Amino acid sequence: MALKILARRFVVLGHDFPWSASLVTSAVFPGPFSTQQSLHVRPLCFFQNHTVQVVNIKRREDALSVYPDSVTNPPERPLSTTTDQSSPTDKTTSDNMTEAIAGDVQDFQDGQMKEIEVGDQKVLLVKEDGQFYAIGNKCTHYGAPLSKGAYCKGVVRCPWHGACFNVKTGDIEDFPGLDSVHKFEVEVRDGKVVVKGNPPALENAKRVKPMVKRVADNKKTVVLVGGGPASLVCAETLRQEGYTGRIVLVSKEPYLPYDRIKLSKALNIKPEEIALRSQQFYDDNGIELLLAKEVTKVLPDDKTIELNDGESLKYDTLLVATGGQPRSLPIPGSDLKNVYSLRTPNDANAIAENAQGKNVVIMGSSFIGLEVANYLVGKAATVTVIGQSAVPLAHVFGPLIGQWFRKLHEGKGVKFHFETSVKEFRGEDGQLTEAVLADGTVLPADVCIMGVGVVPATNFLKDSGLDITARGFVTVNKNMRTNLPDIYAAGDIVEFPLFTADDQHVNIQHWQMAHQHGKIAGLSIAGKAQDIRSVPYFWTVQFGKSIRYTGYGPGYDEVILHGDVDDNKFVAFYTKKEKVVAVASLGWDPIVSQAAELMSKGGIITKDEIRSDPENWVSRLSQL
Ligand SMILES: Cc1cc2nc3c(=O)[nH]c(=O)nc-3n(C[C@H](O)[C@H](O)[C@H](O)COP(=O)(O)OP(=O)(O)OC[C@H]3O[C@@H](n4cnc5c(N)ncnc54)[C@H](O)[C@@H]3O)c2cc1C
Ligand code: FES
16 A cells, blocks of 8 residues: 555656655654554655655664654645645636645735745745745755745744745755755736646756856866765855856765765665665756765966875866774774774674674774664674763763653663773674773674764875864865865864854854855855855664754853753753853754744843743844
8 A cells, every 4th residue: 555655646746755764653653653563565655856766764773763853743634646736726817837735814924934835845835024935845865844944034944953944935055965945926806815836846856056067168177076965055156156167076975966975874774765866866966976986186376186096187276085994992802703993884784794693892882883773783693881970971962861862762771881992802703892991891793883973084194284273173164165275164174163152163063064165165166255154964763762952052151951852852051151052852843943943033041031031032033
């Protein structure tokens, strides 16, 4: 039954695969999962950039790990796509547009968002300064309903991971996700608000922004080093902003740029299943990919980069976005087989394969360590996490939420050793067999994952003359410019001035921020420089629970928590002196997106106001 429904949805939903996943899961178990239910759906097919892909989701935990929000917030729309699901007010007009009456004009307030059905698709209707605007309601990242997000001054921010869409144009303005949504016509007829859309736009949630073609006569070359989101968004921004010269993206990985964050949430996922764009997309838009090539040197005086195969490449403008590389520790035995770090699909797939039924030790109780523990528990014989701190993730979320992580994991069978580290790996015939902790405890270990942080992949820039900090980060200004002419840098490798932290130069390693850096760099290179003004936003997924976080919290002096951690519903405010600098939540959407939206518009939340009421400040969003 589920697959029959899914097959019908393909026609409607195109390549928005996480949403398809949610439809499958809700077809089998309508409504949110209880913790006792298990999911057996395989294979799950979806369209991705117009290619049919196959994902094996064998267990409920797998589905929750990859698509937690789409599972725990199933689509409200019935699964059937037959016309009897349409609103009674729908009709198809003579110009082949589908239209729906949204209500009486006087019923709408300025700043109000309303989800309406046009045909059998959901559209977001907004009134702003007396005008009505309508855009697609499904976020182009993982499909969240935008009507449940945060609205402020013409921008709606997604409730799940903070992507922003302009309600007048449908354009994506902050990330994650690459694509915009469609914009629909709205007219006032006989005192009623009427929304009109053409069926293809209604049915396809994603709109790729128009891009110019490569023009052979334009001899300029922009080289982008790195195959992550910072480079990809920069390439797309250049084409969107009218740059017609050559674009070459060089990556040492052999894969098309992919959704890296899935690697710690679904370790068996294949790179082709999570490609962000198809090869066709790059061909169509004149973006050359030089894959499996490592840049070994940048020679700014010659405007040249050198590659590991001895080749070199000239550039007019260079973007360096080489991301992080896993920190390795000089622990005896760390060269034994089955001691892994996790950054690439190869790492993830090898861990997934070799950990089945084995004793797994994870070094590091931070995001990657815990997400990997989440994935492996139930598949491996034992999963033991070694943390140097007393409480996992307390440095980010505070001790109370840190204990919540611990209890959640222990409840699922993960074992912890805190305030210690691995001092030695032992093995037989080159194969890992034991991990010895600092206090002498010996743990059986067939597989170990070192989740002990990352360092910027900037060694190859050592002699380039670029301004690099002692920790290896490249310093850039608000336009992602480095100290050298025509060289930009973006993503995990940079320290940039963060406007919500008084323009302090900071390093932010979030998927969202890397996209935004790419956009800002692209705008600068295209001659349309804009200062970066994005509020950091990230999320982590643990056993189907998605914790969201916005702001810049390092060095916070107090955590003010509302709600009930044990009830999986809370919001935490991180303060510095009198000001809230970051907000985290679980089960309290869209408060983190509202906070991000307020901060992005320069608003301030004070410690005093959130002591007694966590939401009083939200009303300021409509007054800005
Ligand atoms: C397993 C995992 C899970 C994550 N989960 C989350 C999450 O849930 N939420 C979140 O916000 N963030 C998450 N992150 C962080 C997020 O992935 C990064 O912030 C983001 O990918 C940074 O993008 P980037 O473009 O700067 O670099 P990257 O995505 O790291 O890409 C850098 C690219 O450059 C290539 N490269 C490196 N050196 C060279 C060279 N010399 N020559 C050529 N190519 C080179 C690399 O191979 C890579 O393709 C996760 C990271 C990992 C590893
Ligand atoms: S689903 Fe909207 S930002 Fe992820």
